[in-house]
Structure formats: C-alpha cells, structure tokens
C-alpha cells in the first residue's frame with residue numbers, strides 16, 4: 424500500500440515509517456518540521472514539507488499521489504504545556520486533524536491509523552482495557568479523545584475505516600541489525616522520563632527529579648507502562664494490513680503490560696549506564712495517577728500483536744545506545 428505518514432519526521436512516526444518500508448509498503452512523509460527532524464526520515468521514504476493545517480497543500484498532496492491509507496502522527500504532545508496553552512492543542516490536534524480528515528474525504532482515501540494515547544482514560548483500573556471509562560486529565564488528552572469521537576462519526580456516516588491506537592509511554596530507540604542506533608528520541612523540550620534520566624549520566628543535567636514518593640505503589644513512586652517504539656511500529660503494520668484486508672474499526676491499547684515505577688526506571692538506567700547518578704525527591708505534580716498499565720489483550724487476540732521489548736533493561740539499552748551516539752539528538756538542528 425502507499426501510506427501517507429503525517430508527522431513521520433518525529434519520534435514514533437519515523438520508526439513506524441521504517442517498519443512500513445521494511446514490510447514492503449510505499450511511504451510518503453508529510454511533516455512541517457515544527458518538531459520533527461530531517462535526519463529521522465528513513466531512506467526510501469518520499470518527504471514533503473508541509474502542514475496539515477494547510478488545506479490547499481493537502482489537496483495538491485492527495486491529487487498528486489494515490490494514497491491507500493494515512494498514518495496520522497502529527498500533533499503537539501506535551502500534556503503539561505496543553506494546560507498552559509489549550510488553544511495551541513485544540514488547534515493543531517483537533518482543528519488540523521479535521522482538516523486532514525476532510526481532505527481524505529474529498530479525495531476518497533478511507534483508511535486511517537491514528538496515534539491516540541493512554542491520556543484519554545479516567546480509569547484507575549489495572550490493567551486498563553479499551554472499554555474502561557474515558558475522562559482525560561489534560562487538554563492534550565481531551566484533544567485526542569475529541570479526535571477519536573470525530574473518527575467514530577466519519578466512520579458512521581462517511582465510510583472512514585480506522586484504527587485508533589492508544590499508546591502508553593513510548594520509549595527506546597531503533598537499532599540497525601549491526602546494533603548501530605538509527606532512530607531515537609529527540610523532543611524539544613524533553614518531558615519523558617527515560618531521556619530525561621539519561622541526560623544525567625550524559626552530564627547534561629545535575630539530577631533527575633522524582634515527583635512524589637507517597638503514591639499507592641510498592642515504592643511510593645508512580646508506575647507506568649513503557650512500550651518500545653519498534654513494538655508500536657509493528658502494531659501499525661498489523662493495523663495497516665488489517666485495514667487493507669477489510670477491517671473497518673479498531674481501537675487498541677498498546678503497552679507492554681508490565682509496569683515500572685519511577686525509582687525502578689532510574690535504577691535500571693544506573694545499571695545500564697554503569698553510572699551511579701543522583702535522583703532528587705520532590706513534591707507530587709498535579710494530575711499524575713498512581714499506576715497506568717495497559718491491557719493489550721485485544722490487539723493480541725485480534726491481530727496477534729505481541730511486544731518484543733518487555734524487559735526495561737533491554738529498552739533502556741537501546742535508548743542509551745542512541746543517546747550516547749547522538750548526545751545532542753539529530754544533527755539537523
């Protein structure tokens with residue numbers, strides 16, 4: 424299939440584009456580079472610089488290509504910032520996604536894979552299942568839930584077939600067969616625990632902060648489910664192929680089903696890097712749940728997806744390989 428990958432110069436999109444190519448699909452990446460990196464674009468993919476908010480550019484894009492499907496990663500992703508700048512998130516995530524959906528509709532492209540998030544859930548169940556109650560704690564999560572609602576209605580009344588994939592905490596780096604890191608995490612600003620932690624042994628940060636030590640968990644720190652970007656990528660390939668085979672609506676959690684506490688993440692980072700760096704205990708941040716772990720049973724049953732990276736030590740080793748090879752991130756900044 425020929426897949427349009429919006430946001431394909433970003434972290435998860437670039438890894439997934441690589442997997443689409445390796446599975447024999449044709450890939451066109453469309454990214455404004457507002458957050459992405461030219462260096463992340465895999466060889467073999469076509470690249471067009473553009474914004475999904477630009478309806479005229481989307482018309483030209485869809486007229487000049489025969490896309491079978493769209494994998495839609497383009498978004499702003501920082502929950503914390505979304506609570507300061509709600510309009511930025513509603514505009515780029517909701518309004519601009521609607522612009523993309525309208526262009527797909529105009530040009531008769533009816534297959535979509537959408538990057539949703541664990542941040543849409545209100546559920547405190549462990550593990551979280553797809554039918555658990557939703558109720559986002561941030562504007563970012565709300566923007567993703569609003570998109571899921573739009574997808575539902577485009578499916579009901581306009582023939583859109585889609586997969587909404589709800590990622591838990593994306594992490595790790597993609598290594599080539601010879602172990603050389605090829606794609607990794609490079610967000611600005613960085614807000615994710617693993618890259619922030621690794622900045623300490625890299626000498627880029629004095630200490631890692633632990634926000635809250637009185638959560639209802641075995642060591643008092645929050646527990647999260649870390650899912651490797653290659654596992655996210657392989658789920659997208661399965662979803663694409665299921666859409667190609669006629670599946671019309673899929674909603675799946677993507678996590679590795681196992682939780683790690685903040686202290687455990689830091690300990691694994693000390694172990695993998697072999698550096699005993701400091702951590703500073705601090706107050707809780709508002710809006711953090713005690714435990715967020717995915718049940719990915721549904722996608723396992725339906726599509727046979729299974730995460731390959733379940734041990735945090737293996738995940739951390741890929742991230743460390745990337746950050747030591749590219750301590751400043753991609754070279755195109």
Ligand SMILES: NC(=O)c1ccc[n+]([C@@H]2O[C@H](COP(=O)([O-])OP(=O)(O)OC[C@H]3O[C@@H](n4cnc5c(N)ncnc54)[C@H](O)[C@@H]3O)[C@@H](O)[C@H]2O)c1
Nearest residue numbers: 430432433434435455456457458459474475497498538593
């Ligand atoms: N990283 C995570 O842990 C995580 C977890 C859950 C869901 N997600 C979702 O996965 C997707 C990818 O996340 P990521 O970590 O790769 O983020 P990222 O910031 O690395 O990638 C997003 C890409 O989208 C591009 N982009 C943003 N707005 C655009 C626009 N209007 N037009 C064109 N391009 C635009 C950016 O330049 C960037 O390359 C996002 O939709 C995010 O909400 C990520």
